[in-house]
Amino acid sequence: MTGDILGFLFGPLKEIWEFPIFFVEVVIGGLLTGVMYSLVALGFVLIFKASGVFNFAQGAMVLCAALSFVGFQELGAPIWLALILTLATMLLMAMAIERLVLRPLVNQPAIILFMATIGITFFIDGLFQTIWGSDIKRMDVGIPKEPMEFGGVLVNTFDIVAALVAGTLVATLAFFFQSTRIGRALRAVADDHQAAQSVGIPLRTIWVIVWAVAGLVALVAGIMWGSKLGVQFSLALIALKALPVLILGGFTSIPGAIIGGLIIGVGEKVAEVYWAPGIGGGIEDWFAYILALVFLMFRPQGLFGEKIIERV
Amino acid sequence: MFYRESGQFKSAYAADQAMFPILQDRIGMAVILAVAFVGVPMVANDYFLSTLLIPFLIFALAAIGLNILTGYCGQLSLGTGGFMACGAFAAYKLATALPEMNIVVVFLLSGFVSAAVGVVFGVPSLRIKGFYLAVATLAAQFFLIWLFTKVPWFVNYSASGVISAPPRDVFGFYVTGIEATAEAKYIFCLSFVAVLALVAKNLVRGRVGRAWMAIRDMDIAAEIIGIKPLQTKLLAFAVSSFYCGVAGALWAFIYTSSVEALAFDINRSFQILFMIIIGGLGSILGSFLGAAFIVLLPIFLNVVPTAIGVPLSTAMIAHMEFMIFGALIIFFLIVEPHGLARLWQLGKEKLRLWPFPH
Numbered sequence: 001m002t003g004d005i006l007g008f009l010f011g012p013l014k015e016i017w018e019f020p021i022f023f024v025e026v027v028i029g030g031l032l033t034g035v036m037y038s039l040v041a042l043g044f045v046l047i048f049k050a051s052g053v054f055n056f057a058q059g060a061m062v063l064c065a066a067l068s069f070v071g072f073q074e075l076g077a078p079i080w081l082a083l084i085l086t087l088a089t090m091l092l093m094a095m096a097i098e099r100l101v102l103r104p105l106v107n108q109p110a111i112i113l114f115m116a117t118i119g120i121t122f123f124i125d126g127l128f129q130t131i132w133g134s135d136i137k138r139m140d141v142g143i144p145k146e147p148m149e150f151g152g153v154l155v156n157t158f159d160i161v162a163a164l165v166a167g168t169l170v171a172t173l174a175f176f177f178q179s180t181r182i183g184r185a186l187r188a189v190a191d192d193h194q195a196a197q198s199v200g201i202p203l204r205t206i207w208v209i210v211w212a213v214a215g216l217v218a219l220v221a222g223i224m225w226g227s228k229l230g231v232q233f234s235l236a237l238i239a240l241k242a243l244p245v246l247i248l249g250g251f252t253s254i255p256g257a258i259i260g261g262l263i264i265g266v267g268e269k270v271a272e273v274y275w276a277p278g279i280g281g282g283i284e285d286w287f288a289y290i291l292a293l294v295f296l297m298f299r300p301q302g303l304f305g306e307k308i309i310e311r312v
Numbered sequence: 313m314f315y316r317e318s319g320q321f322k323s324a325y326a327a328d329q330a331m332f333p334i335l336q337d338r339i340g341m342a343v344i345l346a347v348a349f350v351g352v353p354m355v356a357n358d359y360f361l362s363t364l365l366i367p368f369l370i371f372a373l374a375a376i377g378l379n380i381l382t383g384y385c386g387q388l389s390l391g392t393g394g395f396m397a398c399g400a401f402a403a404y405k406l407a408t409a410l411p412e413m414n415i416v417v418v419f420l421l422s423g424f425v426s427a428a429v430g431v432v433f434g435v436p437s438l439r440i441k442g443f444y445l446a447v448a449t450l451a452a453q454f455f456l457i458w459l460f461t462k463v464p465w466f467v468n469y470s471a472s473g474v475i476s477a478p479p480r481d482v483f484g485f486y487v488t489g490i491e492a493t494a495e496a497k498y499i500f501c502l503s504f505v506a507v508l509a510l511v512a513k514n515l516v517r518g519r520v521g522r523a524w525m526a527i528r529d530m531d532i533a534a535e536i537i538g539i540k541p542l543q544t545k546l547l548a549f550a551v552s553s554f555y556c557g558v559a560g561a562l563w564a565f566i567y568t569s570s571v572e573a574l575a576f577d578i579n580r581s582f583q584i585l586f587m588i589i590i591g592g593l594g595s596i597l598g599s600f601l602g603a604a605f606i607v608l609l610p611i612f613l614n615v616v617p618t619a620i621g622v623p624l625s626t627a628m629i630a631h632m633e634f635m636i637f638g639a640l641i642i643f644f645l646i647v648e649p650h651g652l653a654r655l656w657q658l659g660k661e662k663l664r665l666w667p668f669p670h
Contacts, residue, residue: 054443104646111388112649114443115589115641118582122638126631134627240450240578247447279462286458289451293436296448300439 012274032159034265035166039221040242041257043214049190050210057120059239064128066222066231071132090215139226244292250302315663353495361494369501375587375599377555383594385548386528391452397576398426399557400564404571415480423558430553460573477565488565592651601652
């Protein structure tokens with residue numbers, strides 16, 4: 001019995017030692033999947049930072065963006081036009097959410113807002129599937145999917161492109177937050193709603209902008225995930241994959257979302273490849289959560305979250 | 313005019329602290345119980361009992377469980393489905409391993425099993441708070457469901473992974489299995505729910521409930537006045553999981569008559585969370601109102617379009633259901649963030665003055 005357990009725990013280590021190249025491949029595969037998780041987690045972080053709302057609808061927004069993008073293309077729009085139209089849709093959605101949901105719920109406790117975003121999830125899931133239909137759609141934006149070889153390690157080209165896109169997105173967001181007037185306003189709102197308002201920052205406009213930016217991030221995530229898996233309802237469920245990334249990295253930190261995504265991606269892949277066969281497989285559903293849970297036991301605010309200071 | 317406590321004097325503290333201090337409330341409660349236990353089984357048909365009332369009762373029980381944890385103790389949990397599955401599978405293992413054991417004992421024991429599991433997953437709540445905890449409880453949800461799907465021991469090595477509940481009787485009446493009548497199932501569920509709801513009501517009124525609410529309102533302040541956060545939070549997790557576990561066992565044995573892990577997926581957790589938010593956080597009555605609302609809503613959405621003659625495709629109906637459901641939740645949150653229980657309270661206030669304006 002003990003031998004079995006030891007074999008289960010340490011057998012894969014021997015395997016790693018014997019085939020290091022394969023291990024490197026697994027790790028790189030994990031890192032690149034992690035980037036995809038980060039893309040979704042980013043949207044959560046943006047909204048949480050700026051309005052303290054834990055936006056459960058991010059996954060649904062990814063689905064909606066991807067559905068609209070494919071839908072506009074099917075209507076005959078070229079890629080650039082479809083992109084613009086989808087962006088316009090996301091902007092409209094941001095404005096509608098601010099006007100119809102957030103404004104009436106101002107000053108309510110966080111759990112109420114969280115529930116409201118679950119309501120939004122249901123609503124836009126239903127709405128966009130009514131408009132665009134619920135069939136599985138193929139999305140092709142011309143990203144090659146052939147594997148490439150780097151020094152004996154096989155890597156999927158698509159994943160590299162995804163990583164580059166994510167990198168560009170994060171760099172743009174960082175620039176936007178650090179160096180533009182609106183970005184400064186956003187950070188001010190994130191710091192303290194009342195103080196920001198008192199120096200003349202329009203809270204409502206800021207919220208629309210934040211939700212629109214989250215919509216943009218959702219569009220990018222939707223295009224990447226959509227071309228990887230096809231556009232279908234299950235896209236909305238990747239939000240559940242992003243949640244452990246989020247708590248691992250901290251709700252309020254953009255670098256946290258990236259690093260958290262990478263850790264979860266690698267941890268999940270390695271566990272799935274080496275340890276899962278020993279216990280029946282299919283562990284990707286919960287492994288990320290348990291991993292995040294263990295991290296949280298030591299750092300309750302996530303890796304990069306704001307330190308929790310409690311006063312009485 | 314009728315709902316007024318004037319003239320009802322209390323001469324003892326016990327009378328003043330009673331669960332229903334007003335005579336009209338006591339009469340109302342007695343009438344509701346009498347109707348539920350005697351009237352409903354006499355008039356309701358099988359369909360009504362087994363597709364509406366039994367799920368309503370089971371959901372209400374699960375909602376009470378979650379309400380204890382989230383509404384009273386302030387620990388947001390998304391793992392309800394996992395704990396319900398725990399109760400269902402514990403009940404199945406117990407019922408098949410010890411066939412001569414009374415089914416009531418089996419259900420209670422399975423509640424204790426899921427209480428133990430709840431305590432394990434409640435340990436992180438000592439360090440993790442708020443939404444971090446909510447996401448952490450998802451670990452319980454996904455891990456438990458995975459465990460019950462993957463480990464064949466839990467389903468007694470049945471090939472399909474879906475098993476039917478074994479027939480068991482109470483006082484000679486079958487309450488589970490195919491021989492059980494809808495009336496027997498209903499009465500059995502109702503007794504369970506009534507007793508456990510009474511226990512819950514008394515728990516939250518007493519010392520334990522006050523400790524929970526103190527932790528909910530401000531945990532540091534609660535700690536300073538001498539409430540031990542460790543015991544209090546873990547007790548809330550245990551009691552909550554007990555209720556969810558019993559609800560899960562009832563669900564599998566009485567409602568669906570089959571034990572399968574997929575019935576307790578993440579959507580179930582959200583469903584029950586909706587119930588307590590719409591019904592009212594921190595209210596036992598709210599758990600019942602919320603459960604009724606969530607059980608009735610899809611039926612209502614199904615019936616209305618056909619009734620007013622709007623022909624819709626099934627896919628369309630499914631999507632419309634989603635939309636209306638989402639919109640209604642947002643609407644309710646905006647109109648009354650404290651839930652249906654609060655509306656009931658306001659209604660009672662109005663009733664005391666009626667028909668006079670002041």
